[in-house]
Amino acid sequence: MGIRAVVNAPNWSESHHRGEAKCRDTSLTPTRNRDVFFEDEALALDICNGTYDGRVCPRRTECLRVAMFNKENFGIWGGMNAKDRLDMRMRYPGMPERWIWHAPGETESPSNEETQWPAAS
Numbered sequence: 001m002g003i004r005a006v007v008n009a010p011n012w013s014e015s016h017h018r019g020e021a022k023c024r025d026t027s028l029t030p031t032r033n034r035d036v037f038f039e040d041e042a043l044a045l046d047i048c049n050g051t052y053d054g055r056v057c058p059r060r061t062e063c064l065r066v067a068m069f070n071k072e073n074f075g076i077w078g079g080m081n082a083k084d085r086l087d088m089r090m091r092y093p094g095m096p097e098r099w100i101w102h103a104p105g106e107t108e109s110p111s112n113e114e115t116q117w118p119a120a121s
């Protein structure tokens with residue numbers, strides 16, 4: 001049995017029109033020898049959601065949806081921890097159109113542009 005991603009990771013680099021994923025910027029993750037996205041949940045959430053430097057990751061919604069489709073059970077993805085992603089999956093089972101990041105209390109949907117992302121293969 002192998003592990004297979006349902007959705008391949010998109011291009012997270014600065015060459016993407018939506019911009020570079022913040023987790024690629026090593027200046028934001030000063031802790032050496034560990035991956036904060038798996039070992040420092042609070043810092044990783046701050047980086048994703050902009051409380052670290054005032055800028056939300058431009059790839060956050062896309063990142064969340066990749067994690068949701070691929071059932072990523074560990075680490076911070078799309079500005080959510082594993083428990084929050086599981087809660088979302090249980091709340092909206094089989095409803096990927098609802099797997100979009102909303103700030104607590106936020107009800108508006110992101111722009112169509114933000115929710116476009118690679119189709120599941």
Ligand code: SF4
Nearest residue numbers: 021023048057063078
């Ligand atoms: S939202 Fe995703 S792509 Fe952006 S910094 Fe967080 S983990 Fe990286």
